[in-house]
Amino acid sequence: MGPEFVLGLVLILVGTVASAFPRPKTYLVQLINLEIPAWGLLLVMLSYNEALALLTFGGVSALSTFIYVRVIQKREGT
């Protein structure tokens, strides 16, 4: 168990709790808090040395953020 693994688990736990109960209860705060467990998952993948998984996960994470932003805009705009 390297330090990256422990650090990643801490980030996943803390970030999941934070995005489940956002303090000002808006969608944008929830979306920003959702970035914390994403970086934690990246650290856990790093501790297994999976380069291809890291690249794919980084791309998909940005793409899903974009889709969430569009969904939030559509829901709040109309």
Add this chain to the structure above:
Amino acid sequence: MNGYEIALALCGIIALYAAVRVVLEKDTMRKLPFLNVVSFAISGSIVLLIPHPLAIVAAAAYFVGSTLESNAIASTYAGGPKDE
């Protein structure tokens, strides 16, 4: 403890100090210079950790990315580009 280790440790300690200052500062715009210090220290320690020619590209990519992020945050805070 040779010179290389002293340099790396100094970079890490400066990065941690600037991160603490970012968290303690109240004004949003005055946080950004401290964040700039953090990105300087981190891109320096990336190159110090792996002295490989490709590390220059990685450090420059991190630095430009972090600068672009600060730029976007500051101009959105100021009200966005005027000519859009």
Add this chain to the structure above:
Amino acid sequence: MPAEPLHILIAAMVSWANFVTIDVFFKLPEKGGVSGASEIGRHIEEGGGALHGGYMMGNIVSSPDASAGTLLASCGVYAAGIPGGLFAALLVYIGNRICYDPGYAGTTGCITATFIVYGFTLIGFSAAEFIVGMVIAILTIQGISHVHSSRLLATLWRWRQG
């Protein structure tokens, strides 16, 4: 290669002089280059600093200028010698174009810093000391006290003007 704290201190002073001279010479404290830089300058003035020093700090934050050039040039010399430094100048130029900046200050600072750092490696300094020296130099401008450093930069800008 004997690396002492004295070497790091000298390297910090040399890189501080290099980037401040080039930034002030290219008129960075005159105005904020983008709207974010002017906003940072205005907030620093509200906190008790000087306006032109705040503009220069905002410009350093929001586009890679001579300070970034000095850091990446010493990184390049550390990793690959003189060609590494010139390659870093190209990267700084690309980064400046991404951030909507003409990019004269960054590229000039990077090229001069390449030769300065290479010259110092010939007399017993290590490029790693210049990397940490540049980090210390940027810490004194942006990280200790915004009020005092912006007043210092505004004084230098007044000298440049008059």
Add this chain to the structure above:
Amino acid sequence: MNELLILVFGAMVVLGAIATIISRDLFDKLISLGIIVAGIMPFLADRGLLDVLAATALIAPLSTIFILMAIRRKKDGS
């Protein structure tokens, strides 16, 4: 990477996570997210995954800019 550096960069990641969760302003949250990214980068560099590092460093501001797009739209609408 020795113990001191692991401790320093790990402390940066944890500090950034706590600051992201605690702060209420959206811009403050995004800046603290930048500290998390800064703390993760040396762990990527220590494994020697330079391609992953360059890709991640360019993807991280992209997702921040996507979130900023939503914030700007909301400010214009109100």
